Amino acid sequence: xxxxxxIKSSKFKDxxxxxxxxxxxxxxxxxTNINQLLKNYALTGEQYNILRILKGSHPTPLCVKDIxxxxxxxxxxxxxxxxxxxxxxxxxxxxSPEDRRETLIQITPAGLNLLDAATQAMxxxxxxxxxxxEAEAAxxxxxxxxxxxx
Amino acid sequence: xxxxxxIKSSKFKDxxxxxxxxxxxxxxxxxTNINQLLKNYALTGEQYNILRILKGSHPTPLCVKDIxxxxxxxxxxxxxxxxxxxxxxxxxxxxSPEDRRETLIQITPAGLNLLDAATQAMxxxxxxxxxxxEAEAAxxxxxxxxxxxx
DNA sequence: TATAATTACATGTATATACATATATTGTTC
DNA sequence: GAACAATATATGTATATACATGTAATTATA
Numbered sequence: 001x002x003x004x005x006x007i008k009s010s011k012f013k014d015x016x017x018x019x020x021x022x023x024x025x026x027x028x029x030x031x032t033n034i035n036q037l038l039k040n041y042a043l044t045g046e047q048y049n050i051l052r053i054l055k056g057s058h059p060t061p062l063c064v065k066d067i068x069x070x071x072x073x074x075x076x077x078x079x080x081x082x083x084x085x086x087x088x089x090x091x092x093x094x095x096s097p098e099d100r101r102e103t104l105i106q107i108t109p110a111g112l113n114l115l116d117a118a119t120q121a122m123x124x125x126x127x128x129x130x131x132x133x134e135a136e137a138a139x140x141x142x143x144x145x146x147x148x149x150x
Numbered sequence: 151x152x153x154x155x156x157i158k159s160s161k162f163k164d165x166x167x168x169x170x171x172x173x174x175x176x177x178x179x180x181x182t183n184i185n186q187l188l189k190n191y192a193l194t195g196e197q198y199n200i201l202r203i204l205k206g207s208h209p210t211p212l213c214v215k216d217i218x219x220x221x222x223x224x225x226x227x228x229x230x231x232x233x234x235x236x237x238x239x240x241x242x243x244x245x246s247p248e249d250r251r252e253t254l255i256q257i258t259p260a261g262l263n264l265l266d267a268a269t270q271a272m273x274x275x276x277x278x279x280x281x282x283x284e285a286e287a288a289x290x291x292x293x294x295x296x297x298x299x300x
Numbered sequence: 301t302a303t304a305a306t307t308a309c310a311t312g313t314a315t316a317t318a319c320a321t322a323t324a325t326t327g328t329t330c
Numbered sequence: 331g332a333a334c335a336a337t338a339t340a341t342g343t344a345t346a347t348a349c350a351t352g353t354a355a356t357t358a359t360a
Binding site: 214246251 | 338
């Protein structure tokens with residue numbers, strides 16, 4: 001479905017205005033697709049993102065603020081998402097011995113297993129979602145980078 | 151800030167994978183920017199979107215499902231967002247005389263005034279956010295449309 | 301070193317998202 | 331027209347987002 005069909009409107013002030021709406025529509029489509037896929041693993045998008053970040057540093061645990069600094073959506077509430085991961089025993093949590101204000105979070109073997117399975121499915125899905133050649137994707141990345149620079 | 155700086159990572163499988171993350175990052179930046187601006191009008195992004203949709207059909211009211219069908223985020227809960235707009239007297243709500251299952255929603259004069267002020271600020275902001283020429287924006291739109299097709 | 305400022309995290313509240321279920325109304329079929 | 335199916339909205343629950351506030355630990359400073 002095109003953007004115009006999706007929002008039943010084609011009244012854009014100009015191409016730049018349309019591009020802003022288009023980006024939000026594309027992001028929603030991508031997110032929805034990913035969330036659907038992750039339901040097979042009983043994970044939400046943010047839970048998956050946090051597991052992926054923790055795997056990146058594994059076996060070194062990360063504190064809450066280091067996880068937050070790697071998330072796109074900075075206002076996600078890492079302590080509460082970690083609560084849910086901990087209940088499912090996908091991460092464990094313990095106070096930092098060096099700075100007892102910090103809570104260190106580490107992915108468990110169960111977390112690694114689930115993440116690997118989800119990531120495999122995700123990569124297959126990514127190929128399906130992004131109907132672009134590598135050259136086109138590179139151009140899209142260049143335009144997005146330029147748009148966001150100030 | 152570039153995507154890589156924002157998420158402290160540059161490990162992408164390929165350009166297509168990066169493009170998906172990039173789109174979600176760009177959308178987040180745009181949304182955050184817009185939400186900040188709308189705080190001056192005590193509106194959330196979704197409240198603004200619904201007011202804009204209602205203005206589009208004004209003075210004809212729209213039922214809940216027609217509003218939902220024009221939103222990018224389809225799972226937004228229109229009845230509850232309408233609750234909040236109604237409390238602020240920005241919309242009024244009444245059962246449809248033709249089909250009493252439907253609730254018709256209409257933007258009030260106060261809603262129109264607030265929306266106009268917010269929209270004016272929004273348009274100025276849009277020019278600032280999207281650091282692209284019209285030709286570049288058109289190219290971005292083309293790439294997004296292609297990415298989302300089928 | 302006592303006090304103040306800062307930092308890190310947890311928690312509270314409002315809103316939104318995602319989805320399931322309930323209720324009222326309308327449409328369909330026999 | 332009665333029974334059933336479909337539709338429209340409302341409501342309930344879990345999670346996430348956005349932001350304010352509280353609390354403990356650390357750092358800075360007088």
